[in-house]
Amino acid sequence: MPFFYGRFPTTRLRRTRRYSWLQEIISETRLSVKDLVWPVFIREASDPKDIKTLPGLQRYTLNELPSVAQKALDLGMAAIALFPYIPFEKRTMDGDLALQDDNLVCQALRLLKSQFPSLGLIADVALDPYTTHGHDGIIRNNHVDNDGSVRILCQQALVQAQAGVDIVAPSDMMDGRIKAIRQTLDKAGFEHVVILSYAAKYASCFYGPFREAVGAPLLPKTLQDKRSYQQNPSNSYEALQEVALDLEEGADLIMVKPGLSYLDVVQRVVETFRIPTFIYQVSGEYSMIKAAALNGWIDEKKAFLETMIAMKRAGAAGIFTYAAPQIAQYLKEEEV
Numbered sequence: 231m232p233f234f235y236g237r238f239p240t241t242r243l244r245r246t247r248r249y250s251w252l253q254e255i256i257s258e259t260r261l262s263v264k265d266l267v268w269p270v271f272i273r274e275a276s277d278p279k280d281i282k283t284l285p286g287l288q289r290y291t292l293n294e295l296p297s298v299a300q301k302a303l304d305l306g307m308a309a310i311a312l313f314p315y316i317p318f319e320k321r322t323m324d325g326d327l328a329l330q331d332d333n334l335v336c337q338a339l340r341l342l343k344s345q346f347p348s349l350g351l352i353a354d355v356a357l358d359p360y361t362t363h364g365h366d367g368i369i370r371n372n373h374v375d376n377d378g379s380v381r382i383l384c385q386q387a388l389v390q391a392q393a394g395v396d397i398v399a400p401s402d403m404m405d406g407r408i409k410a411i412r413q414t415l416d417k418a419g420f421e422h423v424v425i426l427s428y429a430a431k432y433a434s435c436f437y438g439p440f441r442e443a444v445g446a447p448l449l450p451k452t453l454q455d456k457r458s459y460q461q462n463p464s465n466s467y468e469a470l471q472e473v474a475l476d477l478e479e480g481a482d483l484i485m486v487k488p489g490l491s492y493l494d495v496v497q498r499v500v501e502t503f504r505i506p507t508f509i510y511q512v513s514g515e516y517s518m519i520k521a522a523a524l525n526g527w528i529d530e531k532k533a534f535l536e537t538m539i540a541m542k543r544a545g546a547a548g549i550f551t552y553a554a555p556q557i558a559q560y561l562k563e564e565e566v
């Protein structure tokens with residue numbers, strides 16, 4: 231616990247706030263472009279480019295990916311994370327395309343790995359872009375089946391590893407998948423592939439705009455409800471248990487998601503486990519800032535920078551944010 235010695239009027243906290251240069255020296259939290267991971271949506275050439283729920287973002291074709299990667303590197307970012315938009319006619323009940331080594335994500339990984347070996351490549355392990363129902367796993371007896379889904383997710387992680395992914399990021403929230411994925415990767419000689427586990431992923435309304443970005447299935451929202459596997463927003467001890475299990479199963483890195491509404495969870499995870507923990511500033515968080523800024527109600531730059539600093543202050547090692555290129559640019563401008 232901090233112990234405070236001073237008493238007013240000898241102690242005046244405003245004294246050191248008078249000079250911005252001094253504020254900079256004593257700033258407890260800093261943001262670096264190296265903290266940022268840029269989630270990038272990819273598509274086939276015939277699919278739509280614009281994402282109406284995420285102003286300023288687009289889906290990129292494979293042809294456009296080299297310029298995306300070059301931009302990430304030029305801005306000093308460490309890594310990008312790929313999310314595919316899969317045409318509806320290629321989706322199936324069990325998301326079979328996720329296991330094909332020539333799917334969009336695997337093609338993108340191969341291309342980027344060969345042309346940009348120094349850029350970190352992260353890929354989501356979950357079936358939602360590939361299934362007709364949009365769930366992260368397979369459905370058996372009207373329920374998202376845990377163990378059957380895990381077997382498939384292992385194969386998805388494996389084809390991504392074969393295509394050159396550096397970090398697989400299981401975002402599906404099935405029980406036991408970290409252990410199973412680790413074993414599958416190790417057996418195939420991919421013991422160096424890192425696992426970033428979405429250990430504490432909450433069933434959040436803030437994923438809304440993302441669903442549009444990856445093409446939400448044409449089903450009623452109730453059938454897309456993920457509360458039988460994602461966490462209840464009211465629980466944080468449960469998040470610690472999720473993290474403990476995933477670490478025990480072999481997770482290298484931990485993700486808490488969404489970001490801003492769950493900073494207490496991030497802080498607890500970091501203080502309890504002292505493990506590199508990531509935050510995902512999810513689509514709804516991005517869109518809220520963008521929408522308010524587009525209406526002239528909020529300063530976009532300040533809002534993004536303040537949310538970033540808040541996430542770092544809570545203890546995040548890295549931050550996934552759709553605004554990564556923008557924020558990287560802001561940081562660059564501040565250097566001069």
Ligand code: PBG
Binds near residue numbers: 354401402456512
């Ligand atoms: C699904 C997945 C989701 C996001 C990343 N991976 C959505 C969901 O769980 O339905 C959300 C990201 C965002 O909202 O920005 N595997």
